[in-house]
Amino acid sequence: MLADSGITGTVAAPSSAAARPVDALEASGSRSGSSGDSMLGRMLIRRGLATATEVEECASIALGSANAPMPRSFLQILLERHIVTVSQLQRLKADAESDRAALHIPGFEVIRKLGQGAMGAVYLGRQISLDRLVAIKVLPSKFCTDPKFVERFYREGRAAGRLSDQNVVGAYDVGQVGNSHYFVMEFVDGETVFDLIERSKRIPEKDALRIVRQVASALMHAHERGFIHRDVKPKNIMISKAGVVKLADLGLARALDDKATAMDEEGKAYGTPYYISPEQIRAAEDVGPPSDIYGLGATLYHMLTGRVPFTAANSRAVMTKHLKEALVPPDHINPEISQGVAEIVEMMLAKKVADRYRTAAELIEDIDCALAGNRPKHASKSDGLSDLQASAAASLPDEPVRMGERTLLGTAAGLVTVILLGASILGNFALLFALLRK
DSSP states (O other): BBOOOOOOOOOOOGGGGGGGHHHHHHHHOOOOHHHHHHHHHHHHHHHTTTTTHHHHHHHHHHHHTTSSSSOOOOOHHHHHHHOOOHHHHHHHHHHHHHHHHHTTTTTTTEEEEEEEEEEEEEEEEEEETTTEEEEEEEOOOGTTTOOOHHHHHHHHHHHHHHHOTTTBBEEEEEEEEEEEEEEEEEEOOOOEEEHHHHHHSSSSSSHEEEEEHHHHHHHHHHHTTTESSOOGGGGEEEETSOOOOOOOTTTTOOTTTTTTHHHHHOOOOOOOOOOOOHHHHTTTTSSSSHHHHHHHHHHHHHHHHOOOOOOOHHHHHHHHHHHHSSOOOOOHOOOOOOHHHHHHHHTTTOOOGGOOOHHHHHHHHHHHHHHHTTOSSSSSSSSSSHHHHHHHHTTSSSHHHHHHHHHHHHHHHHHHHHHHHHHHHHHHHHHHHHHHHH
């Protein structure tokens, strides 16, 4: 399951079958007639799919054909005039059903819609008994008949319910109303890291480190309780107005000891292409805490440089680069990044699991070192050498000892050359002096 892949499908032109989704929309609980048309018209205008003039014209034509031998509905006229497509109508139908489900969850009242994602619409609501604001996520109706999607939805709720950390979005309730499934969670009044990157392009080093440290704390809590997130990315990291960072969306979270799910997912890549770890791409058995650290590393890279680690024309090509292409060091893109922080990012994004941070606790230790102005303990390449020596050591091939010998020999040969040249010059001066005395 690849999120945010950037791949879009084509929309077929309306055909003779176009009336079927229209009929389904009208028969699925939407009010027919002018009341239902008015609701749909408002949705079209609000989403920018149609102008107010287009909606009024279509409604007028539908009203005028009401007494004709073959009356045409408002929806059919929208399709005939190519104002909307069948796919757009189907999505509107799903959204309308989600809206109705959210409005009838016992103990909660819906205030407004916050957004729409692949796995459901999210609403701002109020828990009546405690008089507190909440976020309510409703599974799209198209997934409600698929046991795998329903199970994934409830798995997200169960995973969130087992975590209790100030840096994880809290879970309050999960359940079903009619044929719809909902998940009630903590409402975070703020923005995502993705929003912050879009606005600022590059986030100052210390600010980025403070954000990532809080996410690392959330991951440490989740890993200690046996869960891996598997989809750490800027859009799943929220920052409240008080500056508290919250890790959100446990839709791909899996228990480390859940062998049944691991077997069911064998051979499938789960994650978001720009931030996915190499082992997740390979659907390897060793997907674990270091995979989340890789996703967080890709996020930190994006925050510091203003761009993702690897880009390409499509998702498959991006993932191939995660597997095979060398990472451009972040300080090569943004020279303001300190060497220690660049080393932290590169260790987080190491292609081999064995070369990455083993735990989030190790990562936090290095972040604290960097924030204090010290060299990282785990990611440092220098081991007490000068920065120049560390840079040279980092560029050595697989046989550093032999390379070192060659370098040493080369240095000795150069020294001998300088000595001989100096002796020759002195000899020439002595000869010239002797000739002048004669």
